[in-house]
Amino acid sequence: MGALLEVTDLTVQYPTRFGLFTAIEGINLSLEPGQIHGLVGESGAGKSTIGAAIIGLIPSPGYVAQGDIKLLGQSLPELSQKAYHKLRGAKISMIFQDPQTSLNPLLTIEDQLVETIRQHSGHSYQEARDKAVALLIETGLENAQGRMSEYPHQFSGGMRQRVVIALALCTDPDLIIADEPTTALDVAIQAQILDLIRRLANDRGVGFLLITHDIGVIAEITDSVSVLRGGKLMEEGKTAQVLGHPRHDYTKALMAAVPRLEEKLDRFANILSDEPSLPTPELLWKVDGASDQFATDWLLAGERHTASDGPVLSVRDLDVTFYTDRQFSLGKGTAVRALQGISLDVQPGQVLGVIGESGSGKSTLAKAIVGLVRPSAGRIEFNGSELPLGRERARTHPSRRKIQMVFQDPYSSLNNRRKIEDIIGEPIRFFDLARDKGEQRRIVASVLDLVGMPQRAMLKFPHQFSGGQRQRIAIARALVARPEFLICDEPTSALDVSIQAQILNLLKDLQAQFGLSILFISHNLAVVRQMSDHVVVLKSGKLMESKNSDDFFAGPGDAYSRRLLAETPSLDLLLGA
Amino acid sequence: MFSFILKRLVQSIFVMLAVSLLAFALFRFVGDPVAVMVGQETSIEDQERLREQLGLNDPVIAQYTRFLGNLVTGDFGFSYRTRQPIGQMILNRMPATVELGFVALLISLAVGIPAGIYTALHNDGVIANAILITTLIGISIPTFVIGIFLIYVFGVQLGWLPTFGRGDVVEIGWWKTNFLTLGGLRALILPAITLGVYQLTLTMRLVRSEMQDVMNTDFIKFAIARGIDYRTVHYKHALRNSMVPVITIIGLQFGGVIAFSIVTESVFQWPGMGLLFLDSIRFVDIPVMSVYLVLIALIFVIINLIVDILYFVIDPRVRLKAEAS
Numbered sequence: 008m009g010a011l012l013e014v015t016d017l018t019v020q021y022p023t024r025f026g027l028f029t030a031i032e033g034i035n036l037s038l039e040p041g042q043i044h045g046l047v048g049e050s051g052a053g054k055s056t057i058g059a060a061i062i063g064l065i066p067s068p069g070y071v072a073q074g075d076i077k078l079l080g081q082s083l084p085e086l087s088q089k090a091y092h093k094l095r096g097a098k099i100s101m102i103f104q105d106p107q108t109s110l111n112p113l114l115t116i117e118d119q120l121v122e123t124i125r126q127h128s129g130h131s132y133q134e135a136r137d138k139a140v141a142l143l144i145e146t147g148l149e150n151a152q153g154r155m156s157e158y159p160h161q162f163s164g165g166m167r168q169r170v171v172i173a174l175a176l177c178t179d180p181d182l183i184i185a186d187e188p189t190t191a192l193d194v195a196i197q198a199q200i201l202d203l204i205r206r207l208a209n210d211r212g213v214g215f216l217l218i219t220h221d222i223g224v225i226a227e228i229t230d231s232v233s234v235l236r237g238g239k240l241m242e243e244g245k246t247a248q249v250l251g252h253p254r255h256d257y258t259k260a261l262m263a264a265v266p267r268l269e270e271k272l273d274r275f276a277n278i279l280s281d282e283p284s285l286p287t288p289e290l291l292w293k294v295d296g297a298s299d300q301f302a303t304d305w306l307l308a309g310e311r312h313t314a315s316d317g318p319v320l321s322v323r324d325l326d327v328t329f330y331t332d333r334q335f336s337l338g339k340g341t342a343v344r345a346l347q348g349i350s351l352d353v354q355p356g357q358v359l360g361v362i363g364e365s366g367s368g369k370s371t372l373a374k375a376i377v378g379l380v381r382p383s384a385g386r387i388e389f390n391g392s393e394l395p396l397g398r399e400r401a402r403t404h405p406s407r408r409k410i411q412m413v414f415q416d417p418y419s420s421l422n423n424r425r426k427i428e429d430i431i432g433e434p435i436r437f438f439d440l441a442r443d444k445g446e447q448r449r450i451v452a453s454v455l456d457l458v459g460m461p462q463r464a465m466l467k468f469p470h471q472f473s474g475g476q477r478q479r480i481a482i483a484r485a486l487v488a489r490p491e492f493l494i495c496d497e498p499t500s501a502l503d504v505s506i507q508a509q510i511l512n513l514l515k516d517l518q519a520q521f522g523l524s525i526l527f528i529s530h531n532l533a534v535v536r537q538m539s540d541h542v543v544v545l546k547s548g549k550l551m552e553s554k555n556s557d558d559f560f561a562g563p564g565d566a567y568s569r570r571l572l573a574e575t576p577s578l579d580l581l582l583g584a
Numbered sequence: 585m586f587s588f589i590l591k592r593l594v595q596s597i598f599v600m601l602a603v604s605l606l607a608f609a610l611f612r613f614v615g616d617p618v619a620v621m622v623g624q625e626t627s628i629e630d631q632e633r634l635r636e637q638l639g640l641n642d643p644v645i646a647q648y649t650r651f652l653g654n655l656v657t658g659d660f661g662f663s664y665r666t667r668q669p670i671g672q673m674i675l676n677r678m679p680a681t682v683e684l685g686f687v688a689l690l691i692s693l694a695v696g697i698p699a700g701i702y703t704a705l706h707n708d709g710v711i712a713n714a715i716l717i718t719t720l721i722g723i724s725i726p727t728f729v730i731g732i733f734l735i736y737v738f739g740v741q742l743g744w745l746p747t748f749g750r751g752d753v754v755e756i757g758w759w760k761t762n763f764l765t766l767g768g769l770r771a772l773i774l775p776a777i778t779l780g781v782y783q784l785t786l787t788m789r790l791v792r793s794e795m796q797d798v799m800n801t802d803f804i805k806f807a808i809a810r811g812i813d814y815r816t817v818h819y820k821h822a823l824r825n826s827m828v829p830v831i832t833i834i835g836l837q838f839g840g841v842i843a844f845s846i847v848t849e850s851v852f853q854w855p856g857m858g859l860l861f862l863d864s865i866r867f868v869d870i871p872v873m874s875v876y877l878v879l880i881a882l883i884f885v886i887i888n889l890i891v892d893i894l895y896f897v898i899d900p901r902v903r904l905k906a907e908a909s
Contacts, residue, residue: 064805064808064809092811093811094811095808095809095810095811096810096812097811099809101806101809101810103805103806104802108801108802108803109802109805111807111821112803112825112899112900112901113824113825113898113899114821115900122812123810123811123812126811126812126813126816127811158901158904160901160904161904171806175810178810
């Protein structure tokens with residue numbers, strides 16, 4: 008069979024103020040009909056640029072500097088703008104990452120489907136509508152006929168992604184570029200959507216180019232894969248071969264950084280780093296007397312919770328009820344019970360993993376513990392004494408210092424208008440941990456050192472750092488309050504695999520060094536596996552299971568937990584690595 | 585939706601009560617009404633009698649209730665200056681202001697929205713930049729300077745258009761309109777442009793920035809990737825999504841146009857409510873001022889209500905959420 012897509016020596020460049028930036032360089036790949044080819048790499052690897060180049064929508068001012076893209080033997084870069092646009096939808100289509108944002112919120116799905124079908128065919132409205140319904144049924148939307156007149160916001164995330172896929176399919180394209188199609192979805196929905204893509208490839212012979220950062224997704228459904236880094240192709244070949252027996256050092260390192268469900272590692276090993284190893288002025292800049300040793304001593308010098316018997320944190324029968332938006336009605340709005348009768352304990356020096364899909368109440372639990380959300384019933388005990396709930400907990404309450412939090416998104420959890428020195432120094436001043444200015448500076452610099460950042464970072468602003476570096480800063484900020492208890496709410500889900508491995512290593516080190524107790528929240532079972540001593544599973548605000556981590560991953564008792572575990576993409580392929 | 589409108593109406597009543605209280609305070613406590621009404625030679629006894637007749641010796645609450653009752657029943661009292669009923673005076677002047685504001689709004693929308701779309705889609709184009717700079721100049725110059733400039737160019741130098749007054753009007757019942765005669769329409773042009781220029785710039789820039797935001801969203805990229813016509817993408821998908829915030833601002837601004845047409849009316853001697861208000865200030869005609877205040881508040885409240893209802897029409901998310909609750 009002739010190749011569906013043939014990309015040779017593709018180079019895309021962007022003119023910038025600092026000269027020409029090469030986003031991708033010398034990329035080769037080919038795809039047969041009915042095949043799924045994965046493009047995997049971390050952020051900045053150029054995966055999405057390849058997709059954009061193929062569909063001819065490279066954001067201005069970027070352009071294809073070199074190379075060729077052939078679709079069914081036709082060279083694409085030679086086409087006029089107009090001819091290219093005719094091709095979109097008809098021959099190539101695309102699926103975007105977030106089904107929340109990829110549908111027009113003001114049009115019904117019927118409008119959007121019928122419009123797309125009629126754009127590319129001479130169908131009458133009724134014919135187009137019939138075809139749309141048939142497609143929705145094919146993509147597994149229940150009651151497709153009845154739901155045609157609904158608006159996107161009336162669908163759940165997984166259903167919306169099915170509509171998106173139906174939209175991409177409705178013009179019978181030969182190639183679909185799927186850019187992180189399951190990243191925004193829960194594990195269970197992800198498994199269904201991946202099934203659907205595999206089925207469409209097999210049944211319809213559509214070729215898929217699947218762009219993702221998730222090795223699990225690659226392992227699950229792709230036939231072949233290209234590993235990218237910094238715009239260059241590192242390695243390509245059959246998926247089983249590339250993942251199972253990687254030849255390139257980068258691929259090997261990447262595989263080592265992927266958290267596994269099957270075994271708990273003490274640390275992630277062998278991570279490639281772009282950090283220069285030679286001492287640069289950046290690294291040589293030091294505050295007098297600051298070092299990671301100083302930070303360790305200072306953090307340990309604070310009064311410690313005398314490791315007594317009994318849990319550090321104990322939650323009993325916690326209920327949280329929210330009321331829906333009341334703007335449009337006269338009453339109180341409908342009650343949503345976000346948490347119902349949650350009881351759990353965190354033992355001193357242990358990590359409790361909290362697992363749950365979106366909407367399960369994981370984050371609400373974290374917020375209730377730190378006092379950002381007011382529970383409607385229940386008790387929270389910290390070191391044996393009861394904590395006031397919600398806003399009743401004074402800002403001066405000792406637990407405000409002892410319980411610290413690391414948030415999911417390091418881009419929005421740091422104030423962009425303040426220097427790192429002020430951001431990390433704030434808890435020191437607020438909790439009155441050090442009066443002397445020089446002392447404060449020394450502590451900030453030392454803690455940065457401790458979390459693996461150059462001390463000079465304290466002079467900069469958050470926007471000058473990458474996501475991983477920001478998360479280190481956020482951890483430093485939590486650490487500097489000398490906490491006994493750390494709540495990490497999805498601390499790595501916004502990060503690349505290798506950065507995630509670094510952050511998880513850091514958290515493990517800190518936890519061991521300072522005997523921290525941690526509540527570790529994640530939807531990613533493999534990450535929880537790597538971090539936790541004990542695991543609880545939440546579903547729709549209820550506690551499904553609470554078990555020792557090793558026992559849990561060896562065989563969860565609860566049916567829901569078993570399903571979650573089964574739906575997590577298997578990395579069996581990697582075990583040989 | 586019904587309960588939503590009901591709720592908004594209840595809120596509006598509170599707003600109106602607050603404003604009427606303010607208007608009442610203005611009427612009652614800024615200066616002594618009797619001293620303003622009577623001449624110097626009126627005796628103290630006569631003044632006292634007048635005070636008693638007008639009910640100024642009653643408790644404040646009773647006076648406020650009476651004031652409110654009068655307003656609600658359409659009895660706005662008499663002007664100090666002209667001795668005419670205020671309701672009559674305002675009714676005489678209102679058509680002029682409403683027609684002026686309406687045409688100004690029409691100009692600002694008819695020019696502002698297309699210009700906003702054009703500048704959003706041709707970002708960095710020469711024409712787009714020219715439009716942006718020109719309107720920036722327009723918005724930076726005070727309204728009265730623009731008015732005077734227009735009078736100088738089109739009235740004095742070219743002599744094409746009349747520079748003051750309403751020109752020929754046709755009476756339909758009590759409503760005098762400019763729309764039915766050529767002279768009336770000609771008289772409208774300069775003041776309407778003067779009044780609309782600020783709103784035009786605002787509309788254009790708002791449409792532009794909203795449209796640019798929307799053009800960057802995934803659903804627009806997806807629509808383009810599906811090969812939908814660019815024209816459809818721009819006008820059906822993008823424009824409608826840009827309109828929600830635009831309507832809010834335009835609605836509120838329209839209230840402003842009517843309320844603050846004072847400057848324009850004064851420059852063009854346009855016999856509308858603004859000019860009436862200005863004259864009333866000059867003669868400390870407090871009853872007229874307080875009625876004007878209440879009336880403008882009412883216009884704002886009504887426009888706000890209309891804007892809220894428009895949300896329902898445009899955005900299914902609001903519509904369906906309201907239906908669900």
